[in-house]
Amino acid sequence: MKSILTESQLAITIKRLAHQILENNSELANTVLIGLQPRGIYLSDQLVDAIRKEFPGTQVHYGKLDITFYRDDIRKELHIANQTDIPFSIEGKRVVLIDDVLYTGRTIRAALDALLDFGRPEKVELCVLIDRRFSRQFPIQPDYVGKAIDSIVSQRVKVYWKKKDGREEVALLDY
Numbered sequence: 001m002k003s004i005l006t007e008s009q010l011a012i013t014i015k016r017l018a019h020q021i022l023e024n025n026s027e028l029a030n031t032v033l034i035g036l037q038p039r040g041i042y043l044s045d046q047l048v049d050a051i052r053k054e055f056p057g058t059q060v061h062y063g064k065l066d067i068t069f070y071r072d073d074i075r076k077e078l079h080i081a082n083q084t085d086i087p088f089s090i091e092g093k094r095v096v097l098i099d100d101v102l103y104t105g106r107t108i109r110a111a112l113d114a115l116l117d118f119g120r121p122e123k124v125e126l127c128v129l130i131d132r133r134f135s136r137q138f139p140i141q142p143d144y145v146g147k148a149i150d151s152i153v154s155q156r157v158k159v160y161w162k163k164k165d166g167r168e169e170v171a172l173l174d175y
């Protein structure tokens with residue numbers, strides 16, 4: 001196991017990502033942040049907290065999206081569905097999709113499909129904590145990246161979140 005981001009590095013990275021999102025989305029009223037279930041929401045929760053701290057009193061439109069039924073392997077494998085919670089329209093809004101890891105791009109392909117059930121956004125951006133670059137199977141690239149890494153097929157990135165796993169760290173695991 002190789003550590004990619006320690007707890008303190010992760011905290012700094014999340015702050016930076018929040019600032020970058022704010023830099024590009026000064027009109028927060030027209031922006032919607034969407035965390036992807038199940039593991040992207042730990043990152044999106046922290047990004048939203050950081051943005052709210054920066055602009056106390058500002059309303060941040062924040063939702064959570066489950067892509068299970070939009071996966072391209074839904075008929076091949078058994079998947080447990082999670083909850084979608086988007087209590088507003090995204091019509092004409094600038095959407096920032098948020099996930100922990102970007103690898104083949106299949107999750108984001110499915111997320112784009114799932115998202116369009118909620119309206120026609122003006123623009124969709126992608127924020128990921130870890131970009132496993134050069135591993136894409138779809139033409140999908142992130143707009144905000146915590147850290148880009150080189151990795152091989154036999155490896156897996158694991159993001160540990162305090163709320164879920166009892167500790168906060170990003171690691172590269174060998175199988």
Ligand SMILES: O=P(O)(O)OC[C@H]1O[C@H](OP(=O)(O)OP(=O)(O)O)[C@H](O)[C@@H]1O
Binds near residue numbers: 036101108
């Ligand atoms: O770019 P991709 O190849 O889609 O991988 C990225 C996704 O993989 C992880 O989820 P999970 O382990 O639930 O997804 P998986 O079963 O598709 O690996 C991670 O939380 C991302 O959502």
Ligand SMILES: O=c1cc[nH]c(=O)[nH]1
Binds near residue numbers: 101103156157
């Ligand atoms: O390395 C990877 C690839 C897909 N999903 C992950 O969570 N990690």
